[in-house]
Amino acid sequence: MQTTSIDRVSPIASAQRVWGWAAALLGLAFLVLPALAEGPKANSADATPRWWRGNMHTHTFWSDGDDFPETVGKWYKDHGYQFLVYTDHNVLLKGERWKRMPEKRQALEKYRDLFGGRSLQTRLDEARQMQMRLVPLSDFRAEFEEPQRFLLIMGSEITDKHGVHLLAFDLDKRVSPVGGSAAERGKMVRENVRRISEYRDHKGSQRFAVLCHPNYKWAITAEMMAPIADLRFFEVYNSSPGVRNDGDAHRASTDRIWDIVLALRLGAMKGKLLYGLATDDAHNYHGGGAGPGRGWVMVRSPRLEPEMILDAMDRGDFYATTGVILRDIRRQGNTIRVEIEPQDGVKYLTEYVGTRRGFDPSSKPTLDASGKEISNTTRTYSRQIGEVFARSEDISSSYRFSGDELYVRVRITSTADHVDGVTGKPLGSKQRAWGQPMILRPR
Template structure:
């Protein structure tokens, strides 16, 4: 598969989200989660056991993205004295042993020194199979509004930058990530987290951003309002409206991510933020941060809560989708986009089945694909009951 980068010419504009895609034997699908929490901030599990879970569940990469901290230096945590967390500590001690687990008991409380990323990374990583990406959730606010931004493959901690408005706080933190990328020469990306959490980040805030290419259209935390409410739009509708505005203003399109935002590893259910709810599938030459980030920036990925795709292909203005069919399941493939001169998205075509193709004609501004399975999600939040997948937008716009 080949993806063209953004090209802007005065009289002709072509922006391909999953652009010029053809199958390639040198590229592979890699499954990963870019939003994960541990005892290093407000998660309730040791990072080693979290990596055990993701690796055992066929993930290829995980970004540990704790709030305003990197897994570096000395940090001790006190284990909650309820039975669930005490059992979790006992499992940690049993599986890893006294030589690995550094703990002490003081006045009946168990205190454990957390392992740094440097200490545990080599225990899990396997070339071409599993990768841990150093990351941070830059956790900021404006007044009472939570404003969170993930920095993937960050090298040095970024403190919350603050600002005098929602957009200023967002932009200051995005700029800090971009500045570190330029200063270090290390590929890294910011992405906007759960815009509907506290309904902190609105459509106009997202439209005003500079240098941001990614945000979460699906987040597995039960408090982030992916669906919106009677007065707030869903994150998926926000995605389309952002891109309508971006294309109008000759800005690179916004890509949509699905993430876990996992915090809770001992209790499961719709009221908990659990692992395994949402992820991305990245088509890349290699499993390393540089290759993954390059593929992400070229739109070479799709987001999923369970649906798996065999292939996404774009050639001669035709986008083709091939869903990996599970026995006895049905699939609805929707091609969603916006026609030129319009200001709202619409379903352009619906196909029942596991394969579909759509011809992008001259009257269409952009197209993306959504696949919904008849299979119920094993651990849903909100009313997102069925497993789904979202491809990235494709835009062909000539004057």
């Protein structure tokens, strides 16, 4: 990389000088770093489990997000989250990385306002375009993290071809996507899951994979997911426009795909449960697009530590939400109990959804409006899959297993608008929450 404007001085050493020039050019006057706003109340050191709010799918300037990771981390910390996982595409926030200065100034202006006392290293690339150096997570983590109050986790979105994307968390080395043709998407999911599942940290802890947005590019079907035994997590909600959480007039929603996978797995395959996450997949922090604050997980853990958060998720002790908050959700013996944290003037519908043993497993191709088969899409199954066993409009409700359910999961829909976290504008749907599938006897 040449730095033509500044003679033979190395890019990094010269960064301060160039930045001074760049700041003048951009009209940016950096101020003193303001004190960080108070985070949520700290938990005492006891081991009573509590709920921790986290977003586990986040992009920044390290890939195709439109803001600095520090600004993004601060946004989540200031908006009631206790943890955030950075999941840029096929990259970890470590090492040296330069990015061309964004044309829009919003991110730079926010950075100046929030972190004015900090220098931003810059240089010119071969095309004499200004670049800035991105700060690795290890260098800014301490500024935001607080024990038992806020945690930043290094992750990555293993971004393969043809819309095959998987999240992996708490990494210290990169996991590469396997590649393949469109016809090999099922194989690609399986192989990427295997690579992530093989990943062990220095303590030997295993990692799990989350399949992202199955309906993005209509890439992933229930039939691809069901037989992959180690695929135990997927996104039932992802905030990006174009990921088609709700399917379309003919094709299955992610919620429906969940039931189909669970029924196929827990029926003939005798396989494992599939858990659902809601995530922001945040890319756009200045309004619109895939904004932050729309979908997250609430994880029940005694402490706010990466290993304990991931262990709790591994046990299924979490729920996904786009706004509905639960005081409690649990199975006690043969009963599932749900208690909603009510908001003023908001009504709730709690549905207990599941599939019974002996369900009709037959399926037929999914057809479009003209009766033509839609290729590479989840097949059409009977309504015995994903039956609503019970409904309640109460804040507290329960469901008693009758004994013939393969699984039961909880879906709550409120009358409150689902809104964007930056603009506060309604997104055209209502707030929801999804509990994890439960079975009478834990496997």
